Amino acid sequence: MAGSLRALEQRVRDDLACLCLPPANWVVPAPPVDGRPVHDVVVIGGGMCGLVASFALRNAGIRNLRIFDRAPAGFEGPWVTYARMETLRSPKQLVGPAYGMASLTFRAWFVAQHGDAAWDALDKIPRPMWMDYLRWYRRVLALPVENEVEVLRIVPEGELLRLDLRGDGRREDSVLARRVVMATGRDGTGRANIPAFVNDLPRHCWAHSSDAIDFPALKGKRVVVIGVGASAVDxxxxxxxxxxxxxxxxxxxxxxxxxxxxxxxxSFGFTAAFPDLGDDWRWRIMHYSFQTQTPAPRGSTLRVSRHPNAYFHFGVDIERMAFIDGEVVISTTDGKILHTDSVILGTGFLVEPLARTELDGYADKIALWRDRYQSPAGLQHAQLGAFPYLADDFSFQERDPGTGPWLSRIHCFNYGASVSLGKTSGDIPGISEGASWLARAIAAKFYAEDIEQHWQRLLAYDTPELRGDEWTATDLPDEAVPARAAG
Known part of the structure; x- marks a missing residue:
């Protein structure tokens, strides 16, 4: 089926040509600073969010951009690193990062290789296969991700942002940009949630679900997993x-x-309306979602429960953990004691801008939901309050006016945008809509910032549509009498 995949790739190129994409760059070039080029946008992250955001920006005519990812090529995001589910939760037909192009969908890619009958038989998308699709997406669109480049810090420099870099793939120690998109994934505005009860344990006997875990080393061992969400179950x-x-x-x-x-x-209506619903409704919806919690998929749960040595324990509140005589001893608040060899924390991630090294030195200037919204009685939620209170272009806002004007040039296109803008910067269903909003907003900002130069371009434009030989000018007579009709 390799020929069919080559045919699909030609179809992608033809579709882009028919749509006149990508257009020529129209953004006014920023002058170099001390001989160093200034990029219009730097995208941090070459996973799903970073790829579709970069594609959207390029399709908006913003061509002077760089994309950095700290992972080796082909290992961006969680799909073949710390994600451990057998299949994706999302239904196979969701278009994900296709950005309105049928030829870029997972379905088109799958059918080109395996045929329609295999598509009909497919239930859910195998996780490693989704990564293969994203690798193909990057390749067929020639998105210039620079791998093994980590952004250490984003530093304001006048009207620009300086990104300090490290990693074997970097070509320079720092770059300058007008705007930065943080397409940094599930923990992109925070960190792993590490409960305090593991603080007294040796590091070798516990791990977070996002860590590189040596599972073969757990053979014959007793294991406790904290949580029953998707990552815990997987x-x-x-x-x-x-x-x-x-x-x-x-x-x-x-x-x-x-x-x-x-x-x-x-629905499309929910996605489109969410940012405009007002703080009360946005908070109420997200609070309800957090309280009810998204369950682990049925297949993932059965994958656990089919083992006779698997146990689910509910209503367990841990008081402390201690390492005694070579084992972990867990005490619960109701006086029960559990002995185990290893603990895995399926406790998810916290949104906590102060934990991001990229924002070191000024993360406390970012407006959070708790700074802008007083939740009603019964709807308080500390985790929701820690989410950044974003503008409609995914950019950070200042907590106190005038203390961090550069924050409006950093766009939070990751999980941290959920409370402000909905599930449009991380989850497969709404990712293309989010990328479209992002690209349109950044394009509008660039145009407005450079309006004087665009005005001068308008005045200076002198390419004629007519050459002057298409007509003959005549004088109007003193009295023009219409010619009589013949006959």
């Missing part, structure tokens, strides 16, 4: 399949979440 399954003696999942909740509530209102 890591429990990996431990069981690696031969763990037992795996116990501990959850504070009294029962397993079973309904993905946001699926009940998912």
């Amino acid at each position: 890591n429990a399954a990996e431990a069981l399949e690696a031969g763990a003696a037992e795996v116990r999942q501990l959850a504070r909740r009294r029962e397993m979440p079973t309904i993905n509530k946001l699926m009940g209102i998912g």
Whole structure:
């Protein structure tokens, strides 16, 4: 089927040509600073979000951009690193980063290689296959991701931003940009959520689900997994399949979440309306989603429960963990004691701008939801309050006016945008819509900032449509009498 994939790639090129994409760059070039070029946009992250954001920017005629990712080529994002589910949760037909082009969909890519019958038989998308699709997406669109380049810090320099870099793939120690897009994924505005109860444990006996975990080393060991969300369940399954003696999942909740509530209102209308719903509705919807929690997929849960040495324990509140005589001893608030060899934290991520090294020195200047919105009684939520309160172009806003004007040039195109703009910068269903909003907004900002130069371009434009030989001028007679009709 290699020929079919080559045919699809030609179809992508033809579709782009028919749509006149990408257009010529129209952005007024920024003058070099001390001989150093100034890029219009730097995108941090070459995973799904970074790829579609870069594609959208290029299709908006913003061509002077760089894309950096700290991972080796082909290993961007979580898909073949710390994600451990067998398949994606999203239905296979969702168009994801296709950005309105049928030829760029996962379906087109899959059918070109495996045929329509295989597509009809496919239930959910295997996780590694989704990564293969993203690798192809990057290649067929020739998106210039620079791998093994880590952005250490974003530093304001007058009207520009300086990005300090490290990594084997970097060509320079720093670059200058007018705007930065942080397409940095699930933990892109925060960090892994590490509960305090592991503070007294040796590091070798616990891991977060986003860590590189040596699962074969768990063979014959007792394992406790904290949480029953998707990542917790997937890591429990990996431990069981690696031969763990037992795996116990501990959850504070009294029962397993079973309904993905946001699926009940998912639609283009919801995606489009969410940023304009007002603070009360946005907070109420996201609070309800957090409280009800998205359940682990059915297949992932069955992957655990089919093992006779797997146990789900609900209503467990951990008081402390201690390392005693070579094992982890877990004490619960109701006086129970559990002995284990290893702990995996399926506790997700926290949104915490202060934890981002890229924003070091000024993250406290970013406006958070708790700075802008007073939640009603009964709807308080500390985690929601820590999300950045973003403008409609995904940019950070100042907590106090005048203290960080450069923040409006940093765009939070990652999970941190969820409360302000909905699920449009991380989840597969709305990613193309989010990228479209982002590119349109950045294009509008660039044009407005350079309006004087665009005005001068208007005045200076002198390419004639007519050459002067298309007509003959005549004088109007003193009295023009219409000619009589013949006959």
